[in-house]
Amino acid sequence: MNKNFIGLVIVLAGLALIFWLAKPTPPSGSSDDTTGVSGALSAEETVFDFGSISMANGKVGHVFTIKNASTSPVVINKMYTSCMCTTAELNIDGRSFGPYGMPGHMPVPMIKETIEAGARAQVEVIFDPNAHGPAGVGLIDREVIIENSSEIPFRLKIKGIVTP
Secondary structure (H helix, E strand, C coil): CCHHHHHHHHHHHHHHHHHHHHCCCCCCCCCCCCCEEECCEEECCCEEEEEEEEHHHCCEEEEEEEEECCCCCEEEEEEEECCCCEEEEEEECCEEEEEECCECCECCCCCCEEECCCCEEEEEEEECCCCCHHHHCEEEEEEEEEEECCCCCEEEEEEEEEEC
């Protein structure tokens, strides 16, 4: 066989392995509950299923509403995503922070914004089905992690099936 062909096959196999290893795995103990409370934060909906997501149609988004379910203010320290294909923006009282993405692919600065007791905020999650190229077709399961002063990270999840 041609040495160039064998080299190309090895390079392509290596790239396929890198893409396969780069797909995030859900943390142990995670669930598909659609409602949730974690520490001081809660949401009526913590999982959103986009269903079929066409690469041809581009980015899709969903807005989650979170609430400070405690009797004390909660400080949002950081917010980041589980994959570079997903970004999230925090909106508190008409002020926007972000977008924030995956650590290592986007900066994840300290936010240090307060949600008062009983108050609500919105988290807009944007998923780009084209971020992984053709290898990104199939099931997706991504998270937004919100680190806060209650010391228990709050998680929001998006799911779907990416099609060409």
